Amino acid sequence: MTSLENILAEIKQKTAGFNPASYQGFLAVQVTLKDIDKVFYVEIKDGALTVEPYSYNDRQANMIISSDNFVKLINNKLNSVQAFLTGKLKIEGSIEKVKEMAAVFGAATD
Secondary structure, three states: OOOHHHHHHHHHHHOOOOOHHHOOOOEEEEEEEOOOOEEEEEEEEOOEEEEEOOOOOOOOEEEEEOHHHHHHHHOOOOOHHHHHHOOOEEEEEOHHHHHHHHHHHOOOOO
16 A cells, blocks of 8 residues: 555656646546545646645546556556556546546556
């Protein structure tokens, strides 16, 4: 089990080289870490990337995943399609927005 603080630190490291101004559009994905009962959101809006430990009411998608599997996902040790097909990842809302978020982290989506 990975703590929310460790996950947020990992996200900051993974997105350090990402230029949010290069993202065209709006992205708002909430991640629900089911094993530790925590949530956070990733938002790209107006050229800024925001990651905060809060729920996002107007989200485009909600990823439901365990903390360990989320870390594996963003470190390319778990394929998002495989995780979805095997039930390790559930998505409420836009699958496309989850794929876009995975691309921001450089995670495998094919």
